[in-house]
Amino acid sequence: MSKRVVNILVPLISIVLGLIIGAIVMLISGFNPVDGYIALWNGVFGSSYNMGETVRQITPYVFAGLAVAFAFRTGLFNIGVEGQLIVGWLAAAYVGSAFELPKIIHLPLALLAAAAAGALWAFIPGLLKAKLQVHEVIVTIMMNYIALHVANATISALSDGGDKTEKIHDSASLRSPFFESLTDYSRLHWGFLIALIAVLIMWFILEKTTQGYELKSVGFNQNASEYAGMNVSKNIILAMVISGAFAGLGGAMEGLGTFGNITKMTGFTGIGFDGIAVALLGANQPFGVLLGAILFGGLKNGGLNMPNEAGIPVEIVSIVIALIIFFVASGYIIRVGLDRLSKKKKEGK
Amino acid sequence: MSFLDVLYFIIPSAIYYAAPLIMTAIGGVFTERSGVVNIGLEGVMIIGAFSSIVFNLKYAATLGGWTPWVGLLVALAVGAVFSLILAVAAVSFRADQTVAGVALNLLGLAVAVFSIKMIYDKGQTDSISERFSRFDIPVLKDIPLLGKMFFTDVYGTSIFAIVVAFIAWFIIYKTPFGLRLRSVGEHPMAADTMGVNVTKMRYIAVMISGALGGIGGAIYAQAIAGNFSATTISGQGFMALAAMIFGKWHPLGALGAALFFGLAQSLSIAGASIPYVKDVPQVILLILPYVLTILALAGFIGKAKAPKASGTPYIKGKR
CATH class of the missing domain: 1.10.3470 (ABC transporter involved in vitamin B12 uptake, BtuC)
Structure with missing residues (x-):
C-alpha cells in the first residue's frame, strides 16, 4: 500500500472504529444503534433548519x-x-x-x-x-x-x-x-x-x-x-x-x-x-x-x-468523538495492522 | 474578625479544598516521573467522582458511615482501570501522550454524564446522605493556637491526603521501585539496558495516577460537592496538574503547591467575609494558581524542570 493511501485510511478507519464502539455502547445501554445513527443522520440532513444549524x-x-x-x-x-x-x-x-x-x-x-x-x-x-x-x-x-x-x-x-x-x-x-x-x-x-x-x-x-x-x-x-x-x-x-x-x-x-x-x-x-x-x-x-x-x-x-x-443521551456523540481522537492518536498501531494485512495479501498471491 | 479568627477560619478551609488536589497531583508526579505526560487527570477525577457518588447513593443505607470511605476504594479501582486507556495508547500504541490525555478527558466526562442520564434519567444526581464528616483530634486539639488551626474540625480525607504525599515521597526517593521509576522517566534506554522493564514501569505509574486521581475526584465529590453533574469537576484536574508542576515534580513540592492552591480557592469562595481579602477582586484569586504556575515554569520562581523523557514514547532499539 502506498503511503498516501495509508495516510487517508488511518483517519477513515479511526472514524469507523469510533462509530462501531459507539454502536456497541448503545447496544449495551439497551438502545438500537441503527435508530440512533438514523436520528443522528436526520439531525444533520433531516430538514433545512437542521442543515443550516x-x-x-x-x-x-x-x-x-x-x-x-x-x-x-x-x-x-x-x-x-x-x-x-x-x-x-x-x-x-x-x-x-x-x-x-x-x-x-x-x-x-x-x-x-x-x-x-x-x-x-x-x-x-x-x-x-x-x-x-x-x-x-x-x-x-x-x-x-x-x-x-x-x-x-x-x-x-x-x-x-x-x-x-x-x-x-x-x-x-x-x-x-x-x-x-x-x-x-x-x-x-x-x-x-x-x-x-x-x-x-x-x-x-x-x-x-x-x-x-x-x-x-x-x-x-x-x-x-x-x-x-x-x-x-x-x-x-x-x-x-x-x-x-x-x-x-x-x-x-x-x-x-x-x-x-x-x-x-x-x-x-x-x-x-x-x-x-x-x-x-x-x-x-x-x-x-x-x-x-x-x-x-x-x-x-x-x-x-x-x-x-x-x-439516547446526547453524550454518546462526545464518546464517539473521544474514541476517534484516541484512534487517530494511536495511528501507529493502525499502520502496523494495515502493513500486516497488505503483506498477507501479497503472500496469498 | 481578628487576624487569629481569620486564620482559624481559612486554614482548615484551605486544607479542605486542597485534599483532592494533593491526591491527584501526587498521581501526576508518579506518571510524569515515569516519562508519561498525563493531561487526562481531569477525566480521571471525573470518573472517580462519578463512580463514588453512584456507589454512595446505592449503598449508603447498608454501609452507613463507612460509605464514603468504601466509595474511595471504588473510585480507586475504577480510576486505575480507566487510566489503562491512556497507558495502552501512550505506552503500547506510541500515541502522542498529550492527545491521548485530551481524549481521556473528553471520554471521562462523556461516559460519566451518559451513565448518569442512563441510571437516573436526569443530568444531575441527588445529594448523597453519607458525606465525609469532620472531627476533632483528641489531645492535639488542646495545643494552644495550632490546635484550633490544624486539629479541630478536620476531615479524615485531609489527613489521608497528606499521609499519602509523604508515602509517595518515601516510595519515589527511598525505594528501589522509586529509583527505577525515576530512571525510566529520565533515560529509558539506560534503564532498559540495566534490565528495568520500561513498559511495565510506565503501565504501573499510569495506573497509580489513575487510582490516586480517582480518589481525588471521589474526595471532591463526597466532601465538597455532595452530588455529581457535568460541572462537578471543572478544572480541578488541571489545577492538580499545575500543582504538580509548581511543586517541581516532587511529591512534597506538589503537596505544598496543592495546599497553597487550596488556600487561593477557599479565599476566592469565602473571601467576601474576610477583611483585606474582600477588597481583592475575586478574579485575582481565581487566576492566581494558573499565573503562579506560568511564572514558575518561566523560571521566575525557581526553575521547574520536567523529567527528561517525559512525553516521549520509548521505542526499543531506537537511538
Whole structure:
C-alpha cells in the first residue's frame, strides 16, 4: 500500500472504529444503534433548519481546527485554542456593542479585534517558548483558565454585575436574514464564508509564501532551520500568534454570528478541545481541517437530535468523538495492522 | 474578625479544598516521573467522582458511615482501570501522550454524564446522605493556637491526603521501585539496558495516577460537592496538574503547591467575609494558581524542570 493511501485510511478507519464502539455502547445501554445513527443522520440532513444549524456549528470548528493545525505544522501544540477563542469572542462582542460605526468599518473592526485578542493570548506562550524554552502545552492550558475567569469578570464589569453583555449593533452582525429564511429560521450566518476564506489563507501562507516555508521548516527541524539562517524564536512566536488569531476569529463567529453577545461561562465551550480532534483528523492540512470540521460539526449538531428521536443521551456523540481522537492518536498501531494485512495479501498471491 | 479568627477560619478551609488536589497531583508526579505526560487527570477525577457518588447513593443505607470511605476504594479501582486507556495508547500504541490525555478527558466526562442520564434519567444526581464528616483530634486539639488551626474540625480525607504525599515521597526517593521509576522517566534506554522493564514501569505509574486521581475526584465529590453533574469537576484536574508542576515534580513540592492552591480557592469562595481579602477582586484569586504556575515554569520562581523523557514514547532499539 502506498503511503498516501495509508495516510487517508488511518483517519477513515479511526472514524469507523469510533462509530462501531459507539454502536456497541448503545447496544449495551439497551438502545438500537441503527435508530440512533438514523436520528443522528436526520439531525444533520433531516430538514433545512437542521442543515443550516449544522453549517453554523461547523464554522467555529473550522477556525479551531485551523488554529491547532497551524501551530502543529510549526511543531507547536496549542491546547490554548479554547482560551484564545473565549477572549476573541469577548473582544468581538465588546467592539460590536460599544461602538456605532458604518457596517463596512464596524464588522471588519470587530473581526480584527477578535483576531488580535486571540493572537495576544497566544503570544504569551509563544514568547515563553521562544525565549525561555517553556513548554507551550502547560502554559496554554493555564492560559485557558485565566481566559475563562478574566472573561467572566469582564462580562460582569461591562454589564454592571449582569450575566451577559449587551447585544451587538446590527452594523457588526454577521447574521443574514437571507440565509435564515432559506433554512427555516436557523441561526446560519455569513461566518461560513469567512471560514472558507480562512482555509484558503492558511493554505496560501503555508504553501505559497517564504514565511510559510520557514514556519514549516522550523517545525521539521529547529537546528537545521537555525543553521540555514532562519530566526527560530521569531518563527515560533509568529506561528503561535497566527494560530491564536484563527482561534480568536472562531470566537468572533459565536459573538457576531450565533449569539450576538457573550454570556458568563461556568465551563469551557469545548470547541477548542474538539479543534484538536479536527486538526488531527485533517492531518493538519487546511482542506483536511475543513473535512474534519464538517464531520465533527455534523456529529455535534446531529447528536442534538438523538435524545428527541431515539431517546439516547446526547453524550454518546462526545464518546464517539473521544474514541476517534484516541484512534487517530494511536495511528501507529493502525499502520502496523494495515502493513500486516497488505503483506498477507501479497503472500496469498 | 481578628487576624487569629481569620486564620482559624481559612486554614482548615484551605486544607479542605486542597485534599483532592494533593491526591491527584501526587498521581501526576508518579506518571510524569515515569516519562508519561498525563493531561487526562481531569477525566480521571471525573470518573472517580462519578463512580463514588453512584456507589454512595446505592449503598449508603447498608454501609452507613463507612460509605464514603468504601466509595474511595471504588473510585480507586475504577480510576486505575480507566487510566489503562491512556497507558495502552501512550505506552503500547506510541500515541502522542498529550492527545491521548485530551481524549481521556473528553471520554471521562462523556461516559460519566451518559451513565448518569442512563441510571437516573436526569443530568444531575441527588445529594448523597453519607458525606465525609469532620472531627476533632483528641489531645492535639488542646495545643494552644495550632490546635484550633490544624486539629479541630478536620476531615479524615485531609489527613489521608497528606499521609499519602509523604508515602509517595518515601516510595519515589527511598525505594528501589522509586529509583527505577525515576530512571525510566529520565533515560529509558539506560534503564532498559540495566534490565528495568520500561513498559511495565510506565503501565504501573499510569495506573497509580489513575487510582490516586480517582480518589481525588471521589474526595471532591463526597466532601465538597455532595452530588455529581457535568460541572462537578471543572478544572480541578488541571489545577492538580499545575500543582504538580509548581511543586517541581516532587511529591512534597506538589503537596505544598496543592495546599497553597487550596488556600487561593477557599479565599476566592469565602473571601467576601474576610477583611483585606474582600477588597481583592475575586478574579485575582481565581487566576492566581494558573499565573503562579506560568511564572514558575518561566523560571521566575525557581526553575521547574520536567523529567527528561517525559512525553516521549520509548521505542526499543531506537537511538
